[in-house]
Amino acid sequence: MSRASARDRLADAAFALFAEFGYEQTTVEEIAERAGVGRSSFFRYYRSKEDVIFPDHERLRQQVAARLATSNQATAITAVSDAVRLVMLYYVSEGERARHRYRLTSTIPALRDREIASVAAYQRLFREFIDGWIDEGARSALRAELMAATVVAAHNHVLRRYLRDECADPVSEVDAALDQAIALFGVDPRAVSTGTTVLAFETPERPEEVFAALRRVLEPRAKT
Amino acid sequence: MSRASARDRLADAAFALFAEFGYEQTTVEEIAERAGVGRSSFFRYYRSKEDVIFPDHERLRQQVAARLATSNQATAITAVSDAVRLVMLYYVSEGERARHRYRLTSTIPALRDREIASVAAYQRLFREFIDGWIDEGARSALRAELMAATVVAAHNHVLRRYLRDECADPVSEVDAALDQAIALFGVDPRAVSTGTTVLAFETPERPEEVFAALRRVLEPRAKT
DNA sequence: AGTTATATGGGATGGAGTCTCAGATGGCAA
DNA sequence: TTGCCATCTGAGACTCCATCCCATATAACT
Incomplete structure (x- = not known):
């Protein structure tokens, strides 16, 4: 119809x-x-x-898992960075819909709890990955736990700023926030790759809308 | 009846x-x-x-909030330590009931989500407190966010070990884990008070059971 | 036209959670 | 004792979420 x-x-x-x-x-x-x-x-x-509010959470979670799975110890930090950026870019590509959802999850306890539960699922992914691939020397389950918690917290911090319209360039902000989080653990920051990162991901949005949203985000960076 | x-x-x-x-x-x-x-x-x-599985979560949350509220900048780290210990001691005082709950929350998604949501509530308490009282110099919302995340992660890590019976002395372990978490942020560890801490809290358990549980926990420490 | 696969809507069912009301219980005063 | 008041309790009705079964429709292929 x-x-x-x-x-x-x-x-x-x-x-x-x-x-x-x-x-x-x-x-x-x-x-x-x-x-x-x-x-x-x-x-x-x-x-x-x-x-109905989180139609693609499971798919996004699988994409994060897939990105992490294609990594080894040498590229572990980059994999974490990419995975975090993947999530952020998904929200950015959603445009206004993500802000509508944020308004709902901020006010409806049932929806907020659900959002929190899905965040915890991401944190578990990161914890398992970090436990396996980072900190080979200083390996400890607690360190992996703490690191995963800061990775997710850094992402959520910037994401909430973005959804509240307090932040113009969420992608580079989340990169910076993640650097700060990882630096806490004394991991060599040079292990993080720089430059342009190309990511492939799926979204229900129409391509032109995704491109428009990404352009809005990337343009302030292109000027430098 | x-x-x-x-x-x-x-x-x-x-x-x-x-x-x-x-x-x-x-x-x-x-x-x-x-x-x-x-x-x-x-x-x-x-x-x-x-x-019915989490009868006293709200009360415990209020106790944590109350402990944090009685602090100022000079004693902030101690307040965080005490508050974390407060939660751990509550679970310890519950004895077997806490393990029953853990078995349920590990297997039933609905209950796990609820547990996660209540953990998030603690994290928010700590974030707001840390944002207000710690890091006066290096103050930043992101740092508070990361610190709160590690505090809660450290506690949960030890709590899960305790509930899985992988840890004999959860109280000193959680103290150590918390020290490790806070050390990440370069906060002076000497600001953490040492020695005996006395806490007052309420629990539905009968006093003799609480004392027995606490004795089991505290005895290995008393030997040192 | 016939057949198989898939998509759809209707209706029944069961359980969670809310609400109202009537009755029970237990002081407490006259 | 009687009457009054407050509090607690259980029964029942109601809404809605979620699941299940089944009849029908649409399409796709033979």
Whole structure:
């Protein structure tokens, strides 16, 4: 019936209704109705009502895991950097939708808890990776734990700034924040590669929108 | 009818039924029935089915906040240490119950997410405190964020070891882990007070059980 | 046209969580 | 004792989330 897929229509309808009437006040039935599908179909596309807000978390998590998996000890720091940048770039590519989600997760406890849980999943990925590939000399489970915690905290700090519109260049800011986090552990910062990084990732957004968003982000850096 | 309060009976019934039949397979009605109260009363004592597993999280969080609130810049590190120890001691005082909970939160995603969310609440407390009282010179929101993340990660690392029975002396281990975390930030470790720390806190457990648990924990230290 | 695979909606079901109301309980004073 | 008040309790109805089953539709291929 519509051009957009049923899955996208459902997400759009959900965001619109949540913004207008609030999260608890909106029922799944109403979301399905506005999207022009049956109630059953909603749960075909999304496991739960909360899920419609984070449609691609699992996919993004897998991409992070995949990036980390293609690394070895020599390139471990770069892999962590890339993985963190991957997540940040995904949010940037989402544009306004990420800010809508942030507004919801800031106010609705159920959604905030879910967001926090997915962040914890990232932290576990990083912890396992760091435990395996970094700190071969000073290896200790506690160090890996602390390092993963700071990596994720650094990313989230900049991400929240970006979502609150307090930061014009989230990509270079997150790079800087990550450098600061890793420097705490006395890891040689020269092990971090510099220059242009090319990443491949998938997003439901249309390419032109992604390019526009990335251009907005990258242009201030291109001037230097 | 029974000696124990309805609230305690409900928690006991819930833990027993979860252990025997699993979390999803147990209904609130069955918990209430075993506890000898009506279904309505369950929701009087606990906001939700998940809540019965973490009866005192909110109270413990308030105790942490209270300990931090009684500090100033000069004693900030000690306050953080005490607050972390406070949480660890609470789990220790719970004895086996904490391990039962750990088994549940390790396997049931819904309960794990809830646990993670409450950890995030602690992290926020520490972040706000650190942002206000530590790093007056090198003050930066990012540093506070990273420091709070490592404080919580250090605590959780030792707590999980304790709950998995991999650690005989969780209190001194958490002190050591915290020292390691704080040392990352170049804070003067001499600012951390040493010696005996006396803490006051409340717990639903009976005093003799608390004393026994604490004695088990403190005795290995007393020998030194 | 026939057949298989996949997508969809309807309806039933069960359980979580909220709400209201009626009855029970236990002081406490007259 | 009686009456009054506050608090606690359980029953039942209700909404909504989430799952499940099944009948139908659409498409795709033979």
